[in-house]
Amino acid sequence: MSSQLQIHDLTTPTILSILPNPPSNTRIVILIDDDDMEDQQSKLTPDEMIEALVSRPASLPATMPPLGRDGAFMLQLFMTQSKMKAAKQKADEAEALRPQYETFEYDLTHPNRDILYKQVNIPGRGKGLVAKEVIARGTMIIMDLPILRLKTAPCDNSYTTDEGEKAYFAENQEIAKQVKEMGKHEQRTFLSLHKYDKSKKAPFIGIVNANALPVEPTGVAVFPEISKINHACAPTAEYSFNTTTGEARVYAVEHIEQDQEITIDYTLYRWDHELRRTRLTNCHGFQCKCDYICGTTDAGLQAHKKMWEHFASLDHYLVPETVGFMLKFGEEAMNNMFTRKNMCQMMNIWDSRAAGTFFHAWQICLAHGDLQRAQCFGVRALVNFRDCLGEEHPTFKIMQQRLKEYASEAVFKKDTYWKGTTPEDENIDTSLLTAKEFHDWLWHPGLLKLMLTPDDAPGATLAWLTVANIPWRHNHPEITDADFDFFHLLHTGKDETGENDLEGSTARSYSPRPASTVEGSEATFIDGENEEERLAEDLAGLGVSGGGDEDKAVGSAAHGGAIHPVQTEKDLESQVTAREDGNIAVADTKLGKLMAEGDSEGAGLPVNDNE
Numbered sequence: 202m203s204s205q206l207q208i209h210d211l212t213t214p215t216i217l218s219i220l221p222n223p224p225s226n227t228r229i230v231i232l233i234d235d236d237d238m239e240d241q242q243s244k245l246t247p248d249e250m251i252e253a254l255v256s257r258p259a260s261l262p263a264t265m266p267p268l269g270r271d272g273a274f275m276l277q278l279f280m281t282q283s284k285m286k287a288a289k290q291k292a293d294e295a296e297a298l299r300p301q302y303e304t305f306e307y308d309l310t311h312p313n314r315d316i317l318y319k320q321v322n323i324p325g326r327g328k329g330l331v332a333k334e335v336i337a338r339g340t341m342i343i344m345d346l347p348i349l350r351l352k353t354a355p356c357d358n359s360y361t362t363d364e365g366e367k368a369y370f371a372e373n374q375e376i377a378k379q380v381k382e383m384g385k386h387e388q389r390t391f392l393s394l395h396k397y398d399k400s401k402k403a404p405f406i407g408i409v410n411a412n413a414l415p416v417e418p419t420g421v422a423v424f425p426e427i428s429k430i431n432h433a434c435a436p437t438a439e440y441s442f443n444t445t446t447g448e449a450r451v452y453a454v455e456h457i458e459q460d461q462e463i464t465i466d467y468t469l470y471r472w473d474h475e476l477r478r479t480r481l482t483n484c485h486g487f488q489c490k491c492d493y494i495c496g497t498t499d500a501g502l503q504a505h506k507k508m509w510e511h512f513a514s515l516d517h518y519l520v521p522e523t524v525g526f527m528l529k530f531g532e533e534a535m536n537n538m539f540t541r542k543n544m545c546q547m548m549n550i551w552d553s554r555a556a557g558t559f560f561h562a563w564q565i566c567l568a569h570g571d572l573q574r575a576q577c578f579g580v581r582a583l584v585n586f587r588d589c590l591g592e593e594h595p596t597f598k599i600m601q602q603r604l605k606e607y608a609s610e611a612v613f614k615k616d617t618y619w620k621g622t623t624p625e626d627e628n629i630d631t632s633l634l635t636a637k638e639f640h641d642w643l644w645h646p647g648l649l650k651l652m653l654t655p656d657d658a659p660g661a662t663l664a665w666l667t668v669a670n671i672p673w674r675h676n677h678p679e680i681t682d683a684d685f686d687f688f689h690l691l692h693t694g695k696d697e698t699g700e701n702d703l704e705g706s707t708a709r710s711y712s713p714r715p716a717s718t719v720e721g722s723e724a725t726f727i728d729g730e731n732e733e734e735r736l737a738e739d740l741a742g743l744g745v746s747g748g749g750d751e752d753k754a755v756g757s758a759a760h761g762g763a764i765h766p767v768q769t770e771k772d773l774e775s776q777v778t779a780r781e782d783g784n785i786a787v788a789d790t791k792l793g794k795l796m797a798e799g800d801s802e803g804a805g806l807p808v809n810d811n812e
């Protein structure tokens with residue numbers, strides 16, 4: 202039996218006199234429901250408080266006020282009701298967000314669902330996701346886990362022979378088996394996804410084809426939420442997969458307006474328009490008709506091809522085999538990066554390709570011992586990687602590490618011949634420069650030439666933008682001075698105010714620069730002319746007619762013709778209705794139908810009834 206101490210007006214000295222040698226079984230209640238006390242204790246967690254009281258009573262503040270009106274039984278801290286509630290809610294939220302890697306069991310009450318986006322019908326594209334509110338660049342929109350992973354995309358295999366065809370249908374059955382083993386939520390989710398099955402006999406492959414996205418290191422995966430996102434060649438968001446955690450994320454790479462569609466590039470930017478088209482048609486089963494690339498005229502496509510070839514050739518000094526050239530021709534390599542950056546800007550590419558450009562510029566500057574510029578570029582790369590892939594992504598983490606340990610880079614100071622750097626512009630206080638001055642200083646080593654002829658990369662971009670009637674887009678986020686603070690943060694872990702740290706959201710506060718201020722800084726050519734004037738002047742030289750129409754919306758409006766019939770709300774409902782006996786209706790409706798659509802062996806597969 203425990204002794205009971207009736208303690209009224211309990212004071213610190215009283216507690217201290219009891220606690221060092223409490224009689225066995227003595228428990229003391231300390232009621233903490235008084236505002237003053239809450240203030241004092243707010244810095245301690247309940248566990249710390251207990252620890253402080255029991256093992257280090259002397260550490261209690263000497264001025265501790267009376268501890269309450271009642272006392273009995275147990276050394277216990279009572280948080281106020283609201284605090285308890287908040288703590289519980291926080292714990293529940295954390296639990297809901299905790300990825301479940303082992304089981305892959307997926308709850309339909311997805312943490313991101315209905316938060317930033319909603320699913321609506323999009324004319325010509327079936328359903329799609331739109332922003333429920335304005336979403337800033339760099340915001341994580343979805344975090345998702347695969348419900349199904351395959352080593353290769355079925356659509357990538359060309360089953361032209363009889364044997365190949367057999368293998369194709371065998372694969373369909375393999376996927377069916379995996380679906381059968383899924384939990385009921387996953388089954389429902391998987392089967393509610395859009396299907397593209399040209400053969401009409403491989404429905405499971407059909408679902409994979411329409412929805413699967415590449416995952417690293419190899420293979421493809423289908424996702425419960427991300428697979429609801431439509432494709433755009435100039436997307437508003439970027440999809441990436443994290444090999445370390447096994448999760449996928451989608452980040453806003455543009456400022457997305459309320460009700461604007463959230464789109465990703467299914468082809469992961471890797472291919473020119475012909476390859477993109479093949480991939481989208483063969484795998485995802487639709488022809489993209491965006492006015493950005495796919496829906497333009499033949500001349501537009503030709504111009505795009507040329508521009509793309511130029512773009513792809515710009516980092517040819519940076520592959521390991523030719524790194525010697527980068528050391529020898531640093532300015533030229535830098536010039537290429539300047540061009541690449543300008544091309545990205547003209548095309549309004551602010552996904553991780555832009556980060557790649559800054560990353561290369563960082564390497565070039567490091568190689569030539571130009572640390573000040575290297576730092577500026579390194580930060581830009583990091584900020585862009587963070588915005589597009591997130592701070593958890595291995596690419597971001599590796600970049601962060603490399604920036605810290607720049608001296609161990611293989612190319613570090615391998616060549617000090619750097620025409621671009623003069624004693625005057627070394628160790629310059631960049632904070633004193635205007636945006637324009639800073640821009641000129643930063644890119645100075647590469648500012649040798651920026652031609653606008655049809656055979657030159659920016660010229661080819663301009664030709665494409667013009668032929669395809671795409672405005673030169675520059676009304677989007679440019680890197681701001683916040684990046685420099687971020688670099689400071691990188692080294693110190695704290696900013697001047699001490700409010701941000703690298704573990705937190707840090708430079709998330711980095712906000713898009715308004716369109717008007719972009720002009721005259723990054724968007725200006727070497728001679729400082731306004732790019733619009735320059736554009737107009739150069740059009741004649743390029744032999745292309747018509748200019749960018751700034752008023753016309755671009756890129757995101759891919760009014761493509763979806764081949765599949767629109768899935769109605771009713772369709773979906775009927776697919777996921779729960780059966781009374783605990784199995785799901787989809788088992789003998791949609792799934793059963795799909796099985797039957799496949800070969801006869803498949804029809805016999807029961808759904809998972811373990812649940």
Ligand SMILES: C[S@@+](CC[C@H](N)C(=O)[O-])C[C@H]1O[C@@H](n2cnc3c(N)ncnc32)[C@H](O)[C@@H]1O
Binds near residue numbers: 768
């Ligand atoms: C991953 S699903 C996206 C969600 C799908 N729209 C739905 O209704 O469930 C891919 C399918 O959406 C359609 N789709 C996606 N992007 C499209 C686009 N840009 N133009 C036309 N159809 C598109 C195609 O039918 C494609 O097979």
